[in-house]
Amino acid sequence: MKGNNKSTKYELVESLAPSSKIPKADSMDGTIGDIFNKEVQRWRTGAAITWAVLTTPVLLTVYVILADISISHPSQWISDCLSTLFSAYFMLIGAVTVLLIGLWCSFSLPTFIVEPEVHTNPLQLAVSMCSPQKLVFGTVCLLLSGVTSLLCTGILQGRYQDLTVCTNSEFCVLNEHHLFLVIYGCYTGVVFYLFHFLKQNNYLQFTSLQQSKYFQVRSGILAVLQTSLHCVLWQTVYFYPLYWLLGHIPTEWIVHSLGLRRSTLTVDSVYGLLDLALLWQSILCGLLVHISWSFSSLLIKVYITERYCFPVESMLDDRKNQCLIDALQCDQNSLVKYLGYLDLSLLSKHSPERRKTVFSLSQPGGHPHNWTKLSTSCMSAIMALSERIQDTNWQVFSQASVRAAADDTKKPPVTQHGSTLTYRGDNVKKETAAPQPAQNGSSFWKSKPIVSYFLTEFPDAKSRKLFASAQLDIWAVEALCNLVAASYTEDNYGVVQKTLPQILTSVIKLQENVEKHLKLVSSGRRAGGWGCLDLPLKYVLHSSLKSCIYRIINVFGVHLLNLNLPSDTSYKLKLFMDFKE
Incomplete structure (x- = not known):
């Protein structure tokens, strides 16, 4: 490709993609995080919400078709569907539903995160679920789903439409079928709120395989449908027993408050809950909420995680704080930092022209500023993670050594007299300090089953928390190794050779620490049990480190042994060359 003026396929896609354009603004003051939020993030979230709103009428149409289904009378079924779809009342309900979807998307945007939340024990998880921000979002989910179910009862009409049914001029009877669907809708919102965080549906996963947004959305629709159906069936199985036990509470409250009467056939009875038509309408209502919100969430994820091409360098003073190095160091906005490392990783693989800018020298002066900064x-990110893993490995190893030593040095039976321990078989006595009242209190509460459950640490929680931000390090390792491999033919000034020993040392050291950690920590147990989407991170990092080291070896071969490397790094490198790793 050297000397060829034609752009590669990836560069052509980058030049045509809207996200690859530098924001055009009259004033480019502020940090890169502020500028990204103002010029890029608003457009992306606005586009996602717009598409979510545009698909709502389609979902409502499917809901009407399934709600009025009648296999035995197909002509009547088609007639009822058409009359409902072209009625002014349905148009009004559709407009309100579109507004509800837009509100949900707006309130859900702050809940999306680029790093997974890792909780140490159930108590920490419960406290996190009760944070003000999450409680506000949960309340919004409850209210919006309740209003959505209320709109569904208006679409269904018949026995589901009104809260009351007047039998004569003297009194009105509570329509429990209507109340059942509304309560079920509120319950659906609460379940979705729990699943949104417990199953980490708010976790933004970036993909290195670059596809158009259309293909990403299309490939995710089937997963949305399957997950929504599973959640609705799961929540319905638990809702019916709950309503049978507690359904009389809201029912009696409404009856006494509005001065109504209850029907002889109540829904909270065994016979009333066996109504298959009510079950079908409940499932459809739950599916409408889950699918519409899950699909909106999918659109938001696809648009937010879309690749953004940052300029490697800028000759304009008003845009110097918008370069790729600024994105890598943007601690103010984690999303910008992740997109920066993703862009650097893809740059190192598919963009020869941009790699030339990385390997170029500054003028005047002839210094490799771009390569040095990147x-x-x-390497700072890699070494920081390596040190954290090494410290954790020492802690795990020391704890295991203490337990092993305690098991190996068992003494004969011990007789306890007050605060003195006397070992039989010798005359050695050991005085123990009197237990403190606080220690007695904590031990007492920890012995209780319920308290013990909330304080018991999740398996592998510390390891998951350690690798929560490993995606950045995966991209950093891939970027460095790909750039080093490309420098063999593209680095005309030899800017990479000076830092090659440091890169090899840091990458191999991280690989050793990760491999030791995987051996020390049991990886067969799942952590937390709820949607641990971050579990593969440490394994992806481990495999990426190995493949990147082999990529450098395949390019430079035995010449790497001539570098000034530490003895342990040279030994490890020799093992890789001999394919013993």
């Missing part, structure tokens, strides 16, 4: 940022 490589320093990546």
Whole structure:
């Protein structure tokens, strides 16, 4: 490709993609995080919400068709559907539903995160679920789903439409079928709120395989349908027993408050809950809420995680704080930092022209500023993670050594007299300090089953928390190794050779620490049990480190042994060359 003026396929896609354009603004003051939010993030979230709103009428149409289904009378079924779909009342309900979807998307945007939340024990998880921000979002889900179910009862009409049914001029009877669907809708919102966080549906996963947004959405629709159906069936199984036990509470309250009467056939009875038509309408109502919100969430994820091409360098003073190195160091906005490392990783693989800018020298002066800044940022992230893993490995190893030593040095039976321990078989006595009242109190509460459950640490929680931000390090390792491999033919000034020993040392050291950690920590147990989407991160990091080291070896071969490397790094590198790793 050297000397060829034609752009590669990836560069052509980058030049045509709207996200690859530098924001055009009259004033480019502020940090890169502020500028990204103002010029890019608003457009992306606005586009996602717009598409979510536009698909709502389609979902409502499917809901009407399934709600009025009648296999035995197909002509009547088609007639009822058409009359409902072209009625002014349905148009009004559709407009309100569109507004509800837009509100949900707006309130859900702050809940999406780029790093997974890892909780140490059930108590920490419960406290996190009760944070003000999450409680506000949960309340919004409850209210919006309740209003959506209320709109569904208006579409269904018949016995589901009104809260009361007047039998004569003297009194009105509570329509429990209507109340059942509304309560079920509110319950659906609460379940969705719980699943949104417990199953980490708010976790933004970036993909290195670059596809158009259309293909990403299309490939995710089937997963949305399957997950929504599973959640609705799961929540319905638990809702019916709950309503049978507690359904009389809201029913009696409404009856006494509005001065109504209850029907002889109540829904909270065994016979009333066996109504298959009511079950069908409940499932459809739950599916409408889950699918519409889950699909909106899918659109938001696809648009937010879309690749953004940052300029490697800028000759304009008003845009110097918008370069790729600024994105890598943007601690103010985690999303910008992740998109920066993703862009650097893809740059190192598919963009020869942009790699030339990385390997170029500054004029005047002839200094490799671009390479120095980018490589320093990546190596800092790699070494920081390596040190954290090494410290954790020492803690795990020391704890295991203490337990092993305690098991190996068992003494003969011990007789306890007050505060003195006397070992039989010798005359050695050991005085123990009197237990403190606080220690007695904590031990007492920890012995209780319920308290013990909330304080018991999740398996592998510390390891998951350690690798929560490993995606950045995966991209950093891939970017460095790909750039090093490409420098063999593209680095005309030899800017990479000076830092090659440091890069090899940091990458191999991280690989050793990760491999030791995987051996020390049991990986067969699942952590937390709820949607641990971040579990593969440490394994992806481990495999990426190995493949990147082999990629450098395949390019440079035995010449790497001539570098000034530490003895342990040279030994490890020799093992890789001999394919013993």
